[in-house]
Amino acid sequence: MVSARIGSLYTHRELVLAWTTRIIRARYKQSVLGGLWAIIQPAAAAVIASVIFTLFIPVDTGDVPYLVFSYTAMVPWTLFSGSITDMVDSLTSNMNLVSKIYFPREVLPIAALLARLVDFGVAASMVALLILFSRMSVSLLGLLFLPVILVTQLALALGIGLTGAALNVFYRDIRHLFVLGLQIWMYATPILYPATAVPEQYQSLYFLNPMAGVIEAYRAVLLNNALPNPYLLISIAMSIVSLLVGYWFFKRAESRFADII
Amino acid sequence: MTSIQFDQVSKCYRMGRKLPSLRETLGGPWKSKDGEVHWAVKGVSFELQPGDALGIIGPNGAGKTTILKLLSKITDPTSGRIRVNGRLSALIELGAGFHGELTGRENIYLNGAILGMRKAEIRARFDQIVEFAGIGHYLDTPVKRYSSGMYARLGFAIAAHVDPEVLLVDEVLAVGDYPFQLKCHARMDHLRKNGTSLILVSHNMEAVRRVCDRGLVMYHGKDIFQGTASEAVVAYSDTVRRAARQTQKEVPEEGGLSQQVMTFDAEIENVSLLDMEGRPVNALQSGVPVVVAVDVLVHRDVHQPDFSLTIRTPDGRVVYDTMTSWMKIPMPDFTAGERCRIECRLNLPLIEGIYELDVSIVPADLSHFYDYIERAVGFSVVGSAGAKGIVDLDAQVVIRHPKTEAR
Numbered sequence: 054m055v056s057a058r059i060g061s062l063y064t065h066r067e068l069v070l071a072w073t074t075r076i077i078r079a080r081y082k083q084s085v086l087g088g089l090w091a092i093i094q095p096a097a098a099a100v101i102a103s104v105i106f107t108l109f110i111p112v113d114t115g116d117v118p119y120l121v122f123s124y125t126a127m128v129p130w131t132l133f134s135g136s137i138t139d140m141v142d143s144l145t146s147n148m149n150l151v152s153k154i155y156f157p158r159e160v161l162p163i164a165a166l167l168a169r170l171v172d173f174g175v176a177a178s179m180v181a182l183l184i185l186f187s188r189m190s191v192s193l194l195g196l197l198f199l200p201v202i203l204v205t206q207l208a209l210a211l212g213i214g215l216t217g218a219a220l221n222v223f224y225r226d227i228r229h230l231f232v233l234g235l236q237i238w239m240y241a242t243p244i245l246y247p248a249t250a251v252p253e254q255y256q257s258l259y260f261l262n263p264m265a266g267v268i269e270a271y272r273a274v275l276l277n278n279a280l281p282n283p284y285l286l287i288s289i290a291m292s293i294v295s296l297l298v299g300y301w302f303f304k305r306a307e308s309r310f311a312d313i314i
Numbered sequence: 315m316t317s318i319q320f321d322q323v324s325k326c327y328r329m330g331r332k333l334p335s336l337r338e339t340l341g342g343p344w345k346s347k348d349g350e351v352h353w354a355v356k357g358v359s360f361e362l363q364p365g366d367a368l369g370i371i372g373p374n375g376a377g378k379t380t381i382l383k384l385l386s387k388i389t390d391p392t393s394g395r396i397r398v399n400g401r402l403s404a405l406i407e408l409g410a411g412f413h414g415e416l417t418g419r420e421n422i423y424l425n426g427a428i429l430g431m432r433k434a435e436i437r438a439r440f441d442q443i444v445e446f447a448g449i450g451h452y453l454d455t456p457v458k459r460y461s462s463g464m465y466a467r468l469g470f471a472i473a474a475h476v477d478p479e480v481l482l483v484d485e486v487l488a489v490g491d492y493p494f495q496l497k498c499h500a501r502m503d504h505l506r507k508n509g510t511s512l513i514l515v516s517h518n519m520e521a522v523r524r525v526c527d528r529g530l531v532m533y534h535g536k537d538i539f540q541g542t543a544s545e546a547v548v549a550y551s552d553t554v555r556r557a558a559r560q561t562q563k564e565v566p567e568e569g570g571l572s573q574q575v576m577t578f579d580a581e582i583e584n585v586s587l588l589d590m591e592g593r594p595v596n597a598l599q600s601g602v603p604v605v606v607a608v609d610v611l612v613h614r615d616v617h618q619p620d621f622s623l624t625i626r627t628p629d630g631r632v633v634y635d636t637m638t639s640w641m642k643i644p645m646p647d648f649t650a651g652e653r654c655r656i657e658c659r660l661n662l663p664l665i666e667g668i669y670e671l672d673v674s675i676v677p678a679d680l681s682h683f684y685d686y687i688e689r690a691v692g693f694s695v696v697g698s699a700g701a702k703g704i705v706d707l708d709a710q711v712v713i714r715h716p717k718t719e720a721r
Contacts, residue, residue: 082415150410151388154388155404
């Protein structure tokens with residue numbers, strides 16, 4: 054049953070692409086700056102944080118300039134939180150499709166995720182430029198970890214996004230709950246501060262947050278010329294669980310979508 | 315091999331606004347005992363072989379569209395078994411699957427992708443689709459600027475050109491003009507010859523008779539009749555009015571919300587639409603006057619009844635609604651056994667499209683109906699010049715601009 058459904062998702066891969074393109078086109082239609090917004094949004098957050106955490110309350114980020122330090126984390130975090138919010142809305146904002154036409158419903162959240170991934174690509178090129186300009190040395194071995202880290206965070210987001218999208222069909226509170234949850238989650242993740250700022254005795258608890266491992270891994274590889282911290286393994290394990298549970302939940306709830314929406 | 319097996323299928327919706335619990339969200343069939351339930355479809359069975367065409371008819375809210383939604387997997391049955399063999403293509407609602415901001419061209423690809431086609435497959439059929447829909451000039455216009463007729467044409471063109479093994483078509487065709495409907499009928503015949511099974515849901519009895527060989531009458535979620543298409547059409551109109559006549563109680567109105575009472579003190583025997591020479595017509599030129607002729611047989615003495623006439627679009631919007639009392643036209647008293655013919659001359663400056671006409675005859679106090687025929691006559695209007703909406707307001711455009719003024 055499940056394999057048949059994955060099969061039908063494969064046959065609908067062109068739909069995933071078409072829908073992703075549609076989202077991106079719609080997002081930047083009639084906008085002057087277009088794709089630049091993908092850079093500006095995390096950059097603005099990083100700049101504000103830089104003012105606060107270099108001038109007002111200095112945070113020690115070692116050799117790395119604070120702006121680079123926070124922007125490097127802000128870009129993947131924007132992908133994570135933005136894609137989850139979009140996925141949660143993906144079914145309810147396309148009610149007319151869901152109630153009138155059949156296609157594998159996960160096309161909608163997956164396309165929402167992919168559209169955000171394109172934004173991420175744009176913003177990430179900016180990170181690359183920043184790193185080049187700051188003349189930091191990055192090891193090739195470390196860079197090999199980047200796809201692993203990215204896939205980990207995508208799987209985590211997809212699992213959560215699928216669950217949220219399905220729940221949001223039944224209870225519209227979910228959307229607000231997720232927005233709030235993601236805000237809190239951001240502060241529980243080492244984006245504006247280094248993980249080393251967390252007191253020693255809380256460290257192992259702290260890294261139960263899978264995004265903590267992910268963000269630290271990005272920094273290790275990109276900024277510190279190091280290999281990811283083994284805490285990344287926790288993140289990978291949790292991503293796999295998230296994806297499996299999310300997909301199972303989504304497929305269980307799927308047949309009710311058209312009746313409720 | 316059977317192309318559709320619909321075996322004792324039921325679909326139950328829960329009414330009311332209560333939110334489902336998490337357990338219900340995940341659980342199997344509806345288990346909850348609380349709350350009102352509505353059986354949209356109850357114990358319906360039928361089978362289609364390749365090349366069969368089944369027309370489903372019945373009043374609004376009888377479960378016709380639910381059957382299409384069940385077949386196309388939009389919703390799952392509460393009980394029963396559904397098997398569909400082969401590629402299914404469905405046209406359930408106008409413009410569903412179209413995205414307003416995208417052009418006609420982009421929407422053809424998007425829609426094809428929704429139906430599970432490769433880009434190359436769509437490209438191979440692209441010209442055929444465009445030609446059939448007749449939207450050549452508007453191919454690169456966002457579809458939000460399309461008329462409802464163009465939506466219907468494009469929607470049908472795509473659905474009918476993806477080599478479906480099963481094609482489901484809901485009311486949508488009614489929006490297209492008459493020549494296009496004929497073109498659709500021809501296309502459906504062609505597909506059937508090549509082994510496509512067809513299900514057509516329609517209020518247009520002529521279309522059902524013309525396109526389908528079999529008919530199924532839905533009434534309150536049950537299949538009360540199955541037979542040839544012509545038998546089904548007769549069975550349907552008999553059923554509705556017999557129910558009214560014998561039990562003199564509820565006949566479901568639009569949407570099945572309010573209930574009506576019919577007493578048949580006066581019965582509408584026949585309704586026809588005539589041109590000014592007295593010939594029956596069903597395709598009218600916009601703005602040309604016609605006569606609605608209604609023959610009434612009086613069963614019991616009635617005192618100054620009121621006669622009403624309503625013109626609607628197929629989606630139920632009222633175009634024109636009038637009553638003899640509103641027009642201050644005095645009606646006589648009638649005695650049992652009398653016959654009477656009411657002729658109503660109308661100017662119909664309507665926008666191209668399909669319209670329906672309801673007639674009713676009611677007592678002076680409007681407490682109930684003597685008789686009421688929904689969709690007594692359907693007709694199409696042609697020849698309004700390039701406008702959208704309902705009424706042709708005959709815009710006269712003058713451009714005042716230095717260059718044109720100078721001439």
